Amino acid sequence: MSSPQSGSQSRKVLAVVDDLMFAVKIDAAARQNSVTVEYAKTMEDAMSKARALPSVILIDLNHNKLDVLELIKAYKADDELKKVSLLGFISHVDGERKQAAVDAGCDSVVPRSAFSVNLPKILKRHSTAL
Numbered sequence: 031m032s033s034p035q036s037g038s039q040s041r042k043v044l045a046v047v048d049d050l051m052f053a054v055k056i057d058a059a060a061r062q063n064s065v066t067v068e069y070a071k072t073m074e075d076a077m078s079k080a081r082a083l084p085s086v087i088l089i090d091l092n093h094n095k096l097d098v099l100e101l102i103k104a105y106k107a108d109d110e111l112k113k114v115s116l117l118g119f120i121s122h123v124d125g126e127r128k129q130a131a132v133d134a135g136c137d138s139v140v141p142r143s144a145f146s147v148n149l150p151k152i153l154k155r156h157s158t159a160l
Contacts, residue, residue: 041064041065041066041085041157042065042066042067042068042082042084042085043056043060043065043066043067043068043084043085043086043087043088043153043156043157044067044068044069044070044076044079044080044082044084044086044087044088045067045068045069045070045087045088046069046070046076046087046088046089046090046093046096046098046101047069047088047089047090047093048071048090048093048094048095048096049090049092052090052119052142052145052146053069055146055149056088056149056153059149059150059152059153060153062150062153063150063153063154063157064157065153065157068082068084071095072096073096073097073100073101073104076096076101077101077104077105077108077111080105080111080114081110081111083110083111083113083114084114085114085115085156085157086114086115086116086117086152086153086156087105087114087115087116087117088117088118088119089101089102089116089117089118089119089131089136090118090119090120091118091119091120091124091127091128091131091136091139092120092121092124092127092142098118098131099130099131099134102116102118102131102134102135102136103134103135105135106134106135112135115137115138115156116135116136116137116138117136117137117138117139117140117152117156118131118136118138118139118140119139119140119141119142119144119145120139120140120141120142121141121142122141122142122143
């Protein structure tokens, strides 16, 4: 098994999003920071791609096609994957879901607006943190 610190692995991000607008923003910020982004569309895909131990997993907590709370619990229940930082973003008015994500194990949750504005900084921080 290769170390997450070797080569491009330390600069890889996994994004679990179904909102095209956020995918475009993530791609633009990733290019700006020389970060590789992979997208997961299914629960199985999200679990499988996380095995590459990305530096961070970005999760749209308002995802329409996946049960992201179950996904967060699955990540945190896995001895290897629970070490990967989970950053969720959510509508600022959805306080109940935000708390549910934190309770499920999401490491940090930010409003969608703050996520959009700070995305380049977020990717830079996570791409150099390892």
